[in-house]
Amino acid sequence: MIYALYYWPGIQGRGEFVRLALEDAAARYVDIALVPERRGGGVTALERYLDGDDVARPPFAPPFLVAGRQVIGQTANILLFLGARLGLAPRDAAGRLWAHQLQLTIADWVAEV
Secondary structure (H helix, E strand, O other), X not given: OOEEEEOOOOXXXXXXXXXXXXXXXXXXXXXXXXXXXXXXXXXHHHHHHHHOOOOOOOOOOXXXXXXXXXXXXXXXXXXXXXXXXXXXXXXXXXXXXXXXXXXXXXXXXXXXX
């Protein structure tokens, strides 16, 4: 599967955590922000999901990940999704929840800074 990561171009923020996970797992993905708008990428492509009426469960804001027909929003949620699929999180439920807890702690820490 080729994942599509949607985040603002030129901003290193919440999307960077997702980007790092995809890179670490050597996952096949396209960073839509880096695709020229004339080729269907950039901010226009991102806004199509945020404003589009054809998206059943639109994300609130970037980052979000498109995996097949699924649109997954929020950094911690994306990482929870990818962790199990890309072998980045423990296999057992308690371990996955602990890894997710760590991500949520990081998110709290970043928000406080």
